[in-house]
Amino acid sequence: MSMTDPIADFLTRVRNGARASHDVVVIPSSRLKRELARILKEQGYIDGYDIAPANADHPGEQIHVKLKYSGNRRPVIQGIQRVSRPGQRTYVDHAHIPKIQGGLGTAIISTSQGVMTGHEARRAGVGGEVVAKVW
Numbered sequence: 001m002s003m004t005d006p007i008a009d010f011l012t013r014v015r016n017g018a019r020a021s022h023d024v025v026v027i028p029s030s031r032l033k034r035e036l037a038r039i040l041k042e043q044g045y046i047d048g049y050d051i052a053p054a055n056a057d058h059p060g061e062q063i064h065v066k067l068k069y070s071g072n073r074r075p076v077i078q079g080i081q082r083v084s085r086p087g088q089r090t091y092v093d094h095a096h097i098p099k100i101q102g103g104l105g106t107a108i109i110s111t112s113q114g115v116m117t118g119h120e121a122r123r124a125g126v127g128g129e130v131v132a133k134v135w
Contacts, residue, residue: 008082018075029061035115083130093127105135
């Protein structure tokens with residue numbers, strides 16, 4: 001399988017892992033994916049993540065994302081969606097950052113000042129590429 005969109009792969013693994021009630025999903029690491037994991041943790045969507053160093057079995061670093069569940073094992077992440085895709089990038093200025101689920105969800109924006117939530121980007125007055133939506 002060719003990996004044309006590693007970010008979509010990251011989101012899909014998290015989504016599928018949550019639906020299947022896995023405790024941890026393992027994803028090849030990149031800087032942007034580590035930033036996504038950081039935001040998911042800060043926003044309370046996941047319990048945490050670790051970076052596993054490269055080893056003989058896995059040439060690159062890996063992110064171990066600890067999924068989070070509410071009572072009766074309902075995944076905290078109800079939905080996670082790629083917005084900007086290779087071939088169809090989605091850019092917004094700070095005035096047009098989408099509100100997700102009436103502000104209950106989180107937009108993840110890649111800005112010139114780094115990866116941040118829609119709230120942070122709005123507050124900082126910066127726009128950027130809408131990487132994903134989580135709710």
